[in-house]
Amino acid sequence: MQFENLNNKTTVLFDQALSPTEKEKIINEMKTNSPGDLEFLNQTATALTPSTGIKASKALKQNVMEKIHESSNSTFGKPGKTITLLMPTWKKIASIAAILLVSLAIVPIFGPQLFNPNAKAMSLLNTSIEAISNLKSMNISFQVRSIPGDNLDLIDTKGDFIDYKLWKEFAPAEKWRIEKPGLTVVMDGENQYKFMEKAGIGFVGSTKARFVDWMKMLLDPQKILQNEKTFASKHKAEYKIDKTNTETLLTISAKAQGDFKNPYLLNSSIPESNNRRVYHFDKTTNRLTALEVYVTENKTEILVLKLKSVEYNEVIEPETFKITLPEGTKWVQLKEIEPNTQNATAAKNPEEAANLFFESLAKKDWETVYKLFPSIEQSSNVENIKQEYAGLHIISIGKPFKSGMYAGQFVPYEIQLKSGETQSENLAVRNDNTDKIWQIDGGF
Amino acid sequence: MKAIETDPNLPDIISQLELLIDVYQDKLVHHAFFRLGNHKDAEDVVQEVFIQMFNEQKQGKLILYPSAYAFRMVSNSCIDHLRTKTRITQISFDDIQDKEIGFCENKEEEMIRQEEFQRINNLLGSIPEEQAEIVRFRFVDGLPFQHIADILELPLTTVKSRFSYGLLKIKTQFFNQKEVSHAV
Numbered sequence: 001m002q003f004e005n006l007n008n009k010t011t012v013l014f015d016q017a018l019s020p021t022e023k024e025k026i027i028n029e030m031k032t033n034s035p036g037d038l039e040f041l042n043q044t045a046t047a048l049t050p051s052t053g054i055k056a057s058k059a060l061k062q063n064v065m066e067k068i069h070e071s072s073n074s075t076f077g078k079p080g081k082t083i084t085l086l087m088p089t090w091k092k093i094a095s096i097a098a099i100l101l102v103s104l105a106i107v108p109i110f111g112p113q114l115f116n117p118n119a120k121a122m123s124l125l126n127t128s129i130e131a132i133s134n135l136k137s138m139n140i141s142f143q144v145r146s147i148p149g150d151n152l153d154l155i156d157t158k159g160d161f162i163d164y165k166l167w168k169e170f171a172p173a174e175k176w177r178i179e180k181p182g183l184t185v186v187m188d189g190e191n192q193y194k195f196m197e198k199a200g201i202g203f204v205g206s207t208k209a210r211f212v213d214w215m216k217m218l219l220d221p222q223k224i225l226q227n228e229k230t231f232a233s234k235h236k237a238e239y240k241i242d243k244t245n246t247e248t249l250l251t252i253s254a255k256a257q258g259d260f261k262n263p264y265l266l267n268s269s270i271p272e273s274n275n276r277r278v279y280h281f282d283k284t285t286n287r288l289t290a291l292e293v294y295v296t297e298n299k300t301e302i303l304v305l306k307l308k309s310v311e312y313n314e315v316i317e318p319e320t321f322k323i324t325l326p327e328g329t330k331w332v333q334l335k336e337i338e339p340n341t342q343n344a345t346a347a348k349n350p351e352e353a354a355n356l357f358f359e360s361l362a363k364k365d366w367e368t369v370y371k372l373f374p375s376i377e378q379s380s381n382v383e384n385i386k387q388e389y390a391g392l393h394i395i396s397i398g399k400p401f402k403s404g405m406y407a408g409q410f411v412p413y414e415i416q417l418k419s420g421e422t423q424s425e426n427l428a429v430r431n432d433n434t435d436k437i438w439q440i441d442g443g444f
Numbered sequence: 445m446k447a448i449e450t451d452p453n454l455p456d457i458i459s460q461l462e463l464l465i466d467v468y469q470d471k472l473v474h475h476a477f478f479r480l481g482n483h484k485d486a487e488d489v490v491q492e493v494f495i496q497m498f499n500e501q502k503q504g505k506l507i508l509y510p511s512a513y514a515f516r517m518v519s520n521s522c523i524d525h526l527r528t529k530t531r532i533t534q535i536s537f538d539d540i541q542d543k544e545i546g547f548c549e550n551k552e553e554e555m556i557r558q559e560e561f562q563r564i565n566n567l568l569g570s571i572p573e574e575q576a577e578i579v580r581f582r583f584v585d586g587l588p589f590q591h592i593a594d595i596l597e598l599p600l601t602t603v604k605s606r607f608s609y610g611l612l613k614i615k616t617q618f619f620n621q622k623e624v625s626h627a628v
Contacts, residue, residue, distance in 0.1 A: 047563055048567060048580075049586075050474075050557075053470060054470070056487060060465070060473070060491055064494045065462065068461065
């Protein structure tokens with residue numbers, strides 16, 4: 001008995017999302033290769049499945065409704081008056097309920113939102129979960145005011161719109177790809193890959209690697225409502241649902257998250273901005289059709305993200321979920337560059353880490369440079385970087401500060417390269433690792 | 445009169461609850477029965493959950509997925525019910541099976557249900573609770589993995605892996621034991 005094999009098959013065989021053809025294929029394979037496993041699964045499923053459903057007694061509903069009326073009457077006033085007012089509504093509702101029940105019969109469990117003042121609008125959105133759960137693929141084109149080559153989630157309110165593309169395959173294994181000029185992130189079902197063209201480096205992480213943050217929202221359109229609702233209740237954001245003749249609109253108005261005593265990261269991403277997100281769902285199919293995200297800056301709303309098109313169930317070429325690196329660029333496992341005691345330096349705080357980093361560049365102490373910023377060593381541009389930064393002069397290292405949601409700190413610096421060019425930026429430095437080792441994370 | 449004016453949503457809340465009961469009461473009682481082994485207790489638990497949901501909703505709580513929420517509450521109430529009962533009366537699982545099942549049309553049906561209850565809980569009792577609850581939702585209640593994830597507020601991948609590990613544990617703890625006893 002190979003546990004690993006049984007593990008995969010158990011989930012797949014009992015996954016209702018899998019097509020009958022695919023299931024049959026697996027069953028046939030098991031009949032040949034592991035009949036014992038198949039028999040065990042059959043026996044277990046039989047043993048755990050009751051032969052008949054248990055039904056509620058007729059008294060249950062009656063008891064609940066009686067208690068509710070008692071509770072409503074005692075809370076809200078004199079019994080006679082409340083009942084008089086409620087009765088006509090109840091009669092009207094009885095006929096509506098009958099109609100709704102017919103539709104519920106074809107909507108699987110959890111479809112309708114039955115229990116909220118916004119129930120009618122909500123139920124449409126919730127049924128989209130079922131609609132989308134049957135989807136095979138999705139292809140979204142959208143535009144974001146951002147900087148080519150920089151992080152996918154980065155927004156630049158003063159920048160131009162640049163094109164983003166997203167592909168997603170829902171089953172059998174989840175696969176997706178998001179790309180913008182100069183940056184591609186792929187999840188092939190086993191790993192995540194991030195290729196940064198300008199930096200000349202490709203990273204490989206687990207399926208849970210955080211190469212994409214907020215934008216992951218678009219990868220799970222069936223969970224938008226749930227995720228946004230969770231977000232709204234957690235962060236006291238406002239959300240509302242409107243209906244037009246053709247669409248259901250979900251609007252979230254959220255405050256910037258993070259620490260903005262220093263506003264460096266304010267409006268650098270959607271969560272780190274005061275924003276309004278408007279999702280459009282088709283009223284007939286309940287599928288996501290459009291999205292606009294506006295950021296409020298200086299009391300003006302700026303459109304920073306807009307969907308151009310959404311296509312469902314188009315065939316996606318398998319090559320889409322692969323990245324071919326240019327010659328000279330290599331894949332680097334994230335764990336290879338994770339901080340550890342082997343690559344620790346003497347730096348005890350962000351300022352010391354920044355100082356040590358620039359001093360090492362100036363002195364061509366590449367070993368220390370690589371310890372502080374390991375991905376430099378892996379970059380196909382490493383020789384150019386060495387050439388450009390060796391012999392630099394430190395003009396100033398400022399006081400570190402925190403901003404936005406970033407786990408580390410920023411150290412302002414000004415340096416002069418041997419070419420005479422000066423550079424001033426904020427070096428991102430962090431030590432949120434097990435050994436609390438300070439490393440450079442960006443801003444260079 | 446005044447009261448209705450201060451809560452204009454009350455009629456809607458009541459009608460939505462009524463609809464929720466119509467659609468889900470059987471499924472919830474079914475779930476509770478196979479946790480408790482007693483129809484009357486199962487109905488009491490479900491009834492209390494509906495009333496609690498109504499009160500929460502009346503107080504303005506937003507319940508996004510009422511059916512998932514109801515399942516979660518019923519499941520938790522069953523656990524509390526079993527704990528309380530055990531603590532107060534020291535009733536074991538074996539004792540519970542001897543209790544009245546109730547509401548069954550005839551004795552034979554009652555016996556079948558009781559056997560099924562015992563068999564299911566014997567199997568699931570041999571594995572960790574966090575795995576058992578997922579296996580239970582999948583087989584006993586027939587819910588898809590995504591819906592189980594919604595009920596337990598867990599990632600889908602976690603639900604699937606706990607399900608797999610649960611079955612593996614059943615195999616190693618129960619079926620292997622059976623093979624050994626057969627061999628003996």
